[in-house]
Amino acid sequence: MSIVGELGINMTAEGMAALSKLDDLLDTTIEVGYHADQTAADGEHTLAEIAYWNHYGTLHKDGSVMIPARPFMDTVKKHSEELSEFSQQAMSSLETADAVANAIGSQAKSMIQDAIKDEDWVPNAPITIEGGWMMNEYGKKGPVPVHIEGKRSTKPLIDTGTLRQNCHYVIKKGKK
Template sequence: MAGKAKDRWTAEGKKFKAEIEKLKKLQVRIGYQQGDVITEDGVDMLDIAMWNELGTINAPSRPFLRKSVDENADKINSFCKAQLQRLTKGETAEEILKQIGVFSKGLVQEKIVDGEFEPNAPSTIRRKKSDKPLIDTGLMRKSVNYIIVEKGGRK
């Protein structure tokens, strides 16, 4: 034999490999980012979301973020697999991660609106005129967002 055959990458193969490498380094974070949304009262929406998610001394936990993932795990996995298929058709890592972000953001917003949580306290019902938790002005639902960052990185 004269020599070993060398692998030859097509332009499409090189692009695909580069996008896979980008996916290995990036992640989508869904939820709230510190300082992005501040209420009229000067409170960071990240804090409000955390208080609702985990509960406080005065309010029960209403885990809308965890439930949006836990209750939709199969749907999320299927969606992510479908997005990876789009990578083979020329989509970029960023485009795929944006689609995952939009999809996941929608799941969180849906859980805020339709989730079954402990009702508001009587004093809160009097003030809000509703026993539905997590919905008052709609700001928490509207403030859910996503960012794409390097794995292990900060915003």
């Protein structure tokens, strides 16, 4: 706000409030997605790991695709203009910097959840849908047989809803 005084600008109360909100948001970071403390249903992995594997995909040792990439987290970047417009509206209509940050975090989270549910991702593989036995080449002592329960759905990322439902945001304040 010091630049306003240096320029000799006499701001309205509304302008001062907006500038104060911007100042409060200056050192605010909104992290959206999955964090290391969120455990997946299998109890062995974190949701962050599951999200990473699904977002980027994984490969078999021979280089063939094991899990196809389904980049649902990219929706925030893909729709950055929409999020920017939303952020401007939040700045104009909400009273505090905390309310603005929470609104932006909630909107970004909703965008990711909608992408998981609505995008046209590569369908699940037949073994994923129907279930059965397969060899997991990444066993601790070499390949091991693994039984897949089957999801009964061709739509990826939504079988239990855990990934979609547990996307969240965290607001961090202070210097990075």
